[in-house]
Amino acid sequence: MQYLLDTADVQAIQRAYDLYPVCGVTTNPTIIAKENRPFFEILRDIRNIIGNASMLHVQTLGKTAAEIVKEGEYLHEIVAGNIYVKIPVTAEGIKAIKILTSKEIQVTATAILTAQQALMAAVAGASYVAPYVNRIDNIAGDGVGVVAEIVELFNTYKLETKVLAASFKNIQQIHGVALAGAHSVTINGELMDGLLQHPLTDWSIDRFSCDWEGVYGKNKLVSDL
Known part of the structure; x- marks a missing residue:
């Protein structure tokens, strides 16, 4: 499983990279706009935190294939390191995916709500596809x-494209896509924290500390003995 952070908040990114096994950051126009700062300044700040080896997914805004390709080439040239150009799965988007991947520019197909959209994008050459789990649930579908x-279609046709599941509201959805075989998830910092949270874990730690301190003293570590 690959864990990615779905935010452009540099403080949240710094914290997550310090604590967790995060391998990349995903952004979209809405996430970027929330920061209310110059676009490339945000991307530079993110790259400075995560390093050149980590994945950075950045979305295009063009409507035609020509516009998307122009944006994708520009992002690939300007943004340092391991970048993936995010492209929505419209007909023009699929055309752009074919063109950009032929130029060896890595692409993530996004705004996916059906398995057939994902399959088309994978055959066109996308490295990742990003199905929107919670948005599918919100229209009475089954995101997981x-x-x-x-995952089944990619296995059937032996495609190397990875599933980057996105759009989550709770831990159960993340658990569900993990069981379904998703290769990666992109989540916010709160959900990243939630993957580890359980009241009985906290209770166990408190019990360990209480029993230890009863014999060895308060605030004593193993290295203090």
Whole structure:
């Protein structure tokens, strides 16, 4: 499983990279706009934190294939390190994916709500596909089920494209796509923290500390003995 952070908040990124096994950051126009700072300044700050080896997914805004390709080439040239150009799965987007991947520019197909959208993007050459789990649930669909279908199709046709599941509201959705075989998830810092949280874990730690301190003294570590 690859864990990515879905934010452009540099403080949240710094914290997550310090604590967790994070391998990249995903952004979109909404996430970027929330920071209300110059676009490339935000990307430079993110890259300075995560390093050149980590994945950085950045979305295009063009409507036509020509516009998307122009943006993708520009991002690939300007943004340092391991960058993936995010492209929504419209017909023009699929055309752009074919062109950019032929130029050896890495692409993530995004705004996916069906397994067939994901399959088309993968055949076109996308390195990752990003199904929107919670958005599918919100239209009376089955987000985890769609991820499972995508994984099955990729296995059936022996495609190397990875599933980067996105759009989560709770831990159960993340757990569900992990069981379904998603290769990666992109989540915010709160959900990243939530993957480790359980009241009985806290209770166990408190019990360990209480029993230890009863014999060896308060605030004593193993290295103090």
